[in-house]
Amino acid sequence: MHRFVRPQLMLRDSKQPLLPRAGHLCTNHKSVVSSVRGYVVLPPTSDEEEKAMLHRMMRVDHAGEYGANRIYAGQMAVLGRTQISPLIQEMWDQEKQHLRKFNEILAENRVRPTLLLPLWNIAGFALGAGSALLGKEGAMACTVAVEESISEHYNSQIRTLMEKDPEKYTELLQLIKEFRDDEMEHHDTGLEHDAESVPGYQLMKAIIQVGCKAAIYISERL
Amino acid sequence: MAALIRGLRAGRALRGLGGVAVQGTVSLQCSNVRRGFHRAALLRLASDSKSDTSVPPPSYHEVHTAGESSSSSAQGESSEDAQPNTSFQDQSGEHGEDYETEEQLQARILTAALEFVPQHGWTVEAIAAAAETLGLSSASTGMFNNGAGDLVLHFVAQCNAQLAETLAEQNNQVQLGQAEAKKTAEFLKDAVETRLRMLIPYIDTWPQAMSILLLPHNIPDSLKHLSTMVDDIWYYAGDRSTDVNWYTRRAALTGIYNTTELVMVQDSSPDFEETWAFLDNRIKDVVNMANTAKQVQATGEAVVQGLMGAAITLKNLTGMNQRR
Numbered sequence: 001m002h003r004f005v006r007p008q009l010m011l012r013d014s015k016q017p018l019l020p021r022a023g024h025l026c027t028n029h030k031s032v033v034s035s036v037r038g039y040v041v042l043p044p045t046s047d048e049e050e051k052a053m054l055h056r057m058m059r060v061d062h063a064g065e066y067g068a069n070r071i072y073a074g075q076m077a078v079l080g081r082t083q084i085s086p087l088i089q090e091m092w093d094q095e096k097q098h099l100r101k102f103n104e105i106l107a108e109n110r111v112r113p114t115l116l117l118p119l120w121n122i123a124g125f126a127l128g129a130g131s132a133l134l135g136k137e138g139a140m141a142c143t144v145a146v147e148e149s150i151s152e153h154y155n156s157q158i159r160t161l162m163e164k165d166p167e168k169y170t171e172l173l174q175l176i177k178e179f180r181d182d183e184m185e186h187h188d189t190g191l192e193h194d195a196e197s198v199p200g201y202q203l204m205k206a207i208i209q210v211g212c213k214a215a216i217y218i219s220e221r222l
Numbered sequence: 223m224a225a226l227i228r229g230l231r232a233g234r235a236l237r238g239l240g241g242v243a244v245q246g247t248v249s250l251q252c253s254n255v256r257r258g259f260h261r262a263a264l265l266r267l268a269s270d271s272k273s274d275t276s277v278p279p280p281s282y283h284e285v286h287t288a289g290e291s292s293s294s295s296a297q298g299e300s301s302e303d304a305q306p307n308t309s310f311q312d313q314s315g316e317h318g319e320d321y322e323t324e325e326q327l328q329a330r331i332l333t334a335a336l337e338f339v340p341q342h343g344w345t346v347e348a349i350a351a352a353a354e355t356l357g358l359s360s361a362s363t364g365m366f367n368n369g370a371g372d373l374v375l376h377f378v379a380q381c382n383a384q385l386a387e388t389l390a391e392q393n394n395q396v397q398l399g400q401a402e403a404k405k406t407a408e409f410l411k412d413a414v415e416t417r418l419r420m421l422i423p424y425i426d427t428w429p430q431a432m433s434i435l436l437l438p439h440n441i442p443d444s445l446k447h448l449s450t451m452v453d454d455i456w457y458y459a460g461d462r463s464t465d466v467n468w469y470t471r472r473a474a475l476t477g478i479y480n481t482t483e484l485v486m487v488q489d490s491s492p493d494f495e496e497t498w499a500f501l502d503n504r505i506k507d508v509v510n511m512a513n514t515a516k517q518v519q520a521t522g523e524a525v526v527q528g529l530m531g532a533a534i535t536l537k538n539l540t541g542m543n544q545r546r
Contacts, residue, residue, distance in 0.1 A: 062464065102464075
């Protein structure tokens with residue numbers, strides 16, 4: 001996607017000079033409301049350590065949503081013509097929304113994306129396509145495993161932020177909670193659609209979850 | 223390249239000389255002189271310091287040490303709990319208005335030292351000369367553990383800060399509609415040229431500075447400065463990418479900047495015309511490569527679509543394309 005923008009055309013309050021750091025300079029023709037928020041998700045901070053921690057969190061979340069996107073893309077590539085396809089498409093659209101949100105946050109706060117994005121691109125697609133080859137139940141099982149990992153990850157982030165300072169991180173906590181709820185919904189949907197009936201469900205789930213944990217670990221550091 | 227190697231050797235020789243000379247003068251009273259100087263520097267600026275040596279609140283010490291730079295003389299200072307604190311600070315931990323932190327003092331000395339670089343090169347002699355003009359003892363070079371490295375890194379940080387300020391100002395102008403937005407290639411060229419022009423006053427001794435930046439213990443810092451600068455330039459150029467382009471763009475600009483810097487140190491044309499021409503060509507190369515990559519991708523996608531179409535046609539013909 002062409003992410004090149006000219007730092008111009010910020011039609012905010014007329015004469016107010018817009019410091020790039022505070023403003024959102026993306027002219028992605030979406031609703032202007034999202035780019036002229038009255039609040040920012042990451043609280044501005046001058047403490048280097050805190051900034052590093054927040055950037056790390058956003059980096060790994062961005063990588064996670066990117067990976068989830070690719071997983072659903074892989075699933076759709078295989079099961080796109082079946083009865084389950086509208087459901088997968090719906091879940092995929094929600095993930096796309098999450099990814100868009102994290103792209104915004106990364107751009108606004110000048111967070112470095114993880115170096116391993118091309119790897120997650122391929123790995124995610126392969127996982128989605130591979131699990132979908134096991135049929136609809138396989139795809140659902142993969143969804144259940146991945147969404148469970150992601151929810152756990154978001155929960156631990158919520159815990160960390162709550163322990164530090166719930167007041168300061170209100171918007172961020174709200175965002176992560178919202179996304180975690182979406183992921184739990186996907187998880188439950190997967191279970192509803194016979195995820196557990198795939199042969200080798202437990203083994204498959206365990207392997208996928210180990211993979212997710214490893215991916216999260218690496219993306220936090222790289 | 224040869225110039226760089228010569229500079230590297232010269233830098234190493236000078237550094238060795240500088241180290242011996244400084245150690246000769248400082249070795250005898252080493253840490254005492256440092257501490258004495260440190261306190262003298264504080265006393266010079268702080269008023270009523272003697273009267274405030276009564277027991278300071280315990281939190282002050284943490285604040286004081288937290289505010290110190292990471293130089294070992296500061297740590298030596300802070301670890302001596304028995305020594306009285308000589309700077310004025312009230313209960314709230316606020317400093318008096320004319321209190322200068324060690325960091326600020328170091329910055330002042332290093333900025334002044336830049337004047338003496340054409341004469342002494344990037345060495346502790348320049349720092350010593352600067353300290354003397356500021357009315358301090360030349361032994362205050364002991365404050366700088368990294369010697370010439372501190373001076374070079376300070377200069378680089380200063381240049382980068384100036385560049386960021388200039389870019390922010392330009393961006394402001396564009397936002398307010400007072401200036402036209404530049405195209406990416408032109409913006410990059412102007413930004414790199416602005417930054418490299420800051421080297422012109424020191425261009426004769428710059429190979430020495432570059433070799434100092436390449437010393438192993440300076441590499442983390444110099445890399446950090448370089449990457450922050452490149453990130454700043456791309457940010458103000460409008461890059462908001464969050465994929466692998468983030469890395470490829472910064473890598474490309476780093477390459478351009480480094481090679482142009484090398485060309486600049488051996489350029490003898492009037493006002494460094496050859497350097498700017500070189501820079502222009504390198505940026506054109508990168509833009510060309512980016513365009514070519516886009517074209518290749520577009521072609522690839524078209525080819526894939528063609529193949530998919532052929533496959534689907536085949537499936538239709540053989541009757542395999544049924545809805546499950």
